[in-house]
Amino acid sequence: MTNNLLLKTGVVGTVVAALCCFTPLLVVVLGSLGLSALLGILDYVLLPALAFFIALxxxxxxxxxxxxxN
Structure with missing residues (x-):
């Protein structure tokens, strides 16, 4: 991967994960799709994803x- 692609992936992933962590965006979307049973596991997925994309x-x-x- 080139540096620009790696940086773009990291920034976009961080923004998306942060939006889903700190706003009720994902809760509204999952609720409207009838998948509100998945809301209990969001913290186990979104917080590590946010940490990964920040590290990236x-x-x-x-x-x-x-x-x-150099």
Whole structure:
């Protein structure tokens, strides 16, 4: 993966996971689809996903800065 693609993936994933964690967006969508039984496991999925995408963004920025300095 190139640095730009890695960074874009990290940023987009972080924004989507943050929106679903901190707003009732996912609750409304799942409720309207009749999948409200899945709401109990959202914390087990969204918080690790948010941590992963933040780490991916930090790694991509670190890799990009390291490539510039060489």
């Amino acid at each position: 963004t930090v790694y991509a920025l670190w890799k990009s800065n390291r490539a510039r300095s």
